Amino acid sequence: MSYSHLTTFERARIETLYEQGKPIRTIAEKLQRSPSTISRELKRNSQKASYKSEYAQEKYNERRLNCGRVGKWSTEL
DSSP, X not given: OXXXXXXXXXXXXXXXXXXXXXXXXXXXXXXXXXXXXXHHHHHHHEETTEEOHHHHHHHHHHHHHHOXXXXXXXXXX
């Protein structure tokens, strides 16, 4: 199963459409994404019931830095 991450442009579109009061399904159709993807994005990156694309992108970048494999070697060796 393959997937692609949301782009900065897509996050900006989500912000605009969400502020206009569009339902999640409508936003998903316009972006050609699954409604669950949009729902998850809003849930993960909303602050006090508002969604800001800049904040969401910053959080995404932070999460990407912290993911990946942990090495076997420690500094104690």
